[in-house]
Amino acid sequence: MSVQLPAATGLDLERVDGRAKVLGLAPYAYEHPAEHPTYLHAVQSTIARGRITAIDTAAAETMDGVVAVLTHLNAPRLANTEDNELAVLQSDAVGFRGQFVAAVVADSPETAREAAAHVHVQYHREPHHAALRADHEDLYKPETVNAGFDTDTSTGDPDAALASAAVVVDRTYTTPAEHNNPMEPHTTVAQWDGERLLVFDSTQAVHNARKTLAPLFDVEVEQIRVVAPHVGGGFGSKGLPHAHVVLTALAAKVTGGRPVKYALTRQQMFFLAGYRTPTIQRLQLGASPDGRISVLTHDVVEQTSAIKEFAEQTATISRMMYAADHRRTTHRLASLDVPIPSWMRAPGECPGSFGLEVAMDELAEACGIDPIELRVRNEPTIDPETGKPFASRHLLACLREGARRFGWERRNPQPGTRLVDGWRTGIGVAASTYPARRQPANTARIRFTADGFYEVQIGAVDLGTGAWTALTQIAAEALECGPEQVRLQIGDTDLPAATVAGGSTGTASWGSAIIGAAQMFRKEHGGFPAAGDTSEGDGEKNPASKNYALHSFGAQFAEVQVHADTGEIRVSRMLGVYSAGRIINPRTARSQFLGGMTMGIGMALHEQSVMDERFGMIVNHDLAEYHVPANADIRQLEAFWLEEVDEHAGPLGARGIGEIGIVGAAAAVANAAYNATGIRVRDLPLTADKFLA
Amino acid sequence: MKPFDYASSASPPEAVAAVAGNPAAAFLAGGTNLVDHMKLGIAAPEQLVDISQLPLNTIDTTDNGGLRLGATVPNSDLAAHPLVRQRYPVLSQALLSGASGQLRNAATTGGNLLQRTRCVYFQDVTTPCNKRSPGSGCSALEGYTRYHAILGASMDCVAVHPSDMAVAMAALNARVEILGPSGERSVGLHSFHRLPGDQPQRDTVLDHGELITAVVLPPLPEGTRSAYRKVRDRASYAFALVSVAAVVRLEEPTDADDGGDSASPPRIAEVRLALGGVAHKPWRATFAEEALRGQPATEGKFRRAIDAELQHAVPLADNAFKVPMVRNTVVSVLRELCGLEGGLDQGGSQASDGNGEQRGGRTGTPASGGEDRP
């Protein structure tokens, strides 16, 4: 496949939607004008498992301004109730605390909320299990794990190899449940016009959203229009429609055509919008005294909701990262009476890299060699997972470039030796990776307008990442015109079909469809098109993926300070170097990398959803108690990338950058904290109490 | 949220009359705590009496050289006031360590004192809580207690008071001035907040309808130093895990102390220590103060003093770490206030009291590597 290199990509173009956002003119889902709207507020279950035995809605129904009170007894029936998450108000069963059990629709949000507080629900309570434990009784093996990966893999004879290895690191690492917490809450506005449904939704995928909704409401996908021009973050939690989208559309059936608006409260987002499962990861690394790994095992225990399976692919990173003749990876699930886990930035690689990359640091120490040198010695020549060559693997270049920029040579391998103004200081490193996938099911349309613009249409979504800008640049480049001549239209199912803004696939997948459409346009209409000239082009499955393993790589460096008296921990410096193929726009790319690293610092130091087993409830369910980094936590952050064009990554030469910035970040921080203090913390987050002398 | 009436009041007595006469009325100051509670269903007043425009927003010097802080002065103005920063740095530091800039602009002196606990169960009306709903039980006792009390708690409630400002005021021997339906009274800050006992629903000794009009800070003798140190789970915008407000005045050692040896440490003439994040009220560490008064200012004395206080600590499942955290933080703050902070980097010799009380691993030499922590 030939790689094109015209002008507009690589430009440091300002965000094309920046001005509208700063002026407050970029409409988010909830802000779309709706005529004579109603507002929904939901009632959530207060038990973790059981049945509803009675619901008293009388007080709510008689309140002024209440339009309807919906329960499982009177809610319209859905045509399909196979998905227990989406089958809202269809039965009396309760599968987790916080599940929707009723909803109030009213003339104002305040009335809806107050009326919801007056709906009284009685339950038959059944015993529940809500806490993940390594020795959980009924751990089971899911058929596959997320993204269709094999649940288990095994090569060679790992146990025998461990028994005979000269050096063995055998440790268990844990990561807590974490919640995505995008800035914009999950919001939906739904309106039925006869058999047609219009939805303004805060979603990462308009076309997928309507594909999910159509069978539930027994309509054709064409009868549903989903619109999402601007989204305030999702981190995966808006990749799939959650229960509130169905609830809002369901409620809109009983309002006589009035639109229904619903925004989850921040507290509700901790129950109903997905989260990252907690993980318990046992890593065993067996190596020769000079650090050559002969055996690597990664056995994971994690949770799913009993009512709907989600299996995080936590150990897949250990299948491809390092060479080892003997290898085993496994995933086991505890099926619990808890909310449904789902995608959160870099599912799999993110938690898995914490276990693997801290274990690598421990192995380096056990062998007495530098952590970067250890990775050099275990660099595979082909992908250990598939046996294919890597299309592009520049991990060592990232590590070396990062080491040079960060000042790695100043690291003292002896931990706990640097004390500066009362703070113990150390540095650490971890490797990062993320698969490069391209989704084929994308179509773009280009039309030349009477006033001389190219209208470029694709049902992609910009969830704050910069897609508006990057796709404009890609179109301009492919059409060989200036970005100002491109009028991009995205975020609407009236536009040609596009796949999810997720899995770091968006830009590459949508971009290839746009390039295809541009090529078709020039072929059909030449360089001087007439008004109305239109062409379409499709994305395609990357043919190179048949013969190559496609991954991005990176190196994360962190400097950490731990207060000698109080144990308080700060990341004073962090630097990442990434190899992610062609960078379309350095400005939006840097902000993606830095965002990933920032979230990685949050994972390292702060984020932890605390499950109170008795209630089956995350108790720190707001942003005062669930900590993400504040400005003062983020000091010096730098992101760099290797100048490269991946000739196997498709016509763009770009892979994806949305997730790799978080992978390995927490491990780098934990390794730096060890170097600072001599205290090895294997359980996230790294809070002050774990460093108290 | 329940519909409610709103009125502003023209004078303090009018505001008092409006609230005292109506059991379902409440004062509204900055609203940063009360309005949250109304949204969460924790408070449901039928009548709000806005006091934010009352003429209680000034900071004045008192006749004896102290300061009178009006009840509606915004936290940010109080922290920035030149006399506060100059004479009572502990208070300014405490205020600035709390909440965020936006919240401090809205929050007031009176409202800050009366903010309620951040116990997660108190804030979630679907769980039992004796403070919110007396007699329903305490969910925290066997639940999530990272932010809960280690001192002075009861079986009915183990919550902590979240204010930073109040901890500094406790160390400053502040007094709270109150206007009630039957006149004025004044209460020492230390007795203003209550321990939970069997009535955790009562945070303070204030009666319904009583209005805080001011907080009065007595003057500090010449040469007194003060500081606030807050340990928290992120660098800013988080409530205290533990915090320490310290007020210290040192004297030169007498001849009798050192036999004429001028290298002897100074003596502690006066000391007041208040702890935050450990109890249902700002906790005056009176046992520690007692143990320090008149003693030479050495790290060993500091440690023994705070241990005298902490021997009464009763940690819960998730917060045993608060005991060493308080100990280390108190020692650290006292070391700084007494000018011993150099001890950290220089082998601890300055900080040693000669009784072999040096701490291991704090001397800049390598700690033994590879220690494991959960």
Ligand SMILES: Cc1cc2nc3c(=O)[nH]c(=O)nc-3n(C[C@H](O)[C@H](O)[C@H](O)COP(=O)(O)OP(=O)(O)OC[C@H]3O[C@@H](n4cnc5c(N)ncnc54)[C@H](O)[C@@H]3O)c2cc1C
């Ligand atoms: C996210 C967040 C983080 C925070 N972090 C911190 C922190 O780190 N440290 C910290 O100390 N605080 C913190 N706070 C709390 C903040 O300091 C308080 O909310 C604030 O001080 C309350 O003051 P206010 O004037 O807004 O009170 P309001 O909300 O108006 O009132 C609070 C209560 O006091 C009563 N009241 C108010 N004034 C008077 C008066 N003069 N007389 C009698 N009754 C009165 C009201 O009736 C009400 O019951 C935080 C708050 C939030 C929301």
Ligand code: SF4
């Ligand atoms: S500690 Fe106090 S505030 Fe918290 S649940 Fe128990 S009674 Fe309620």
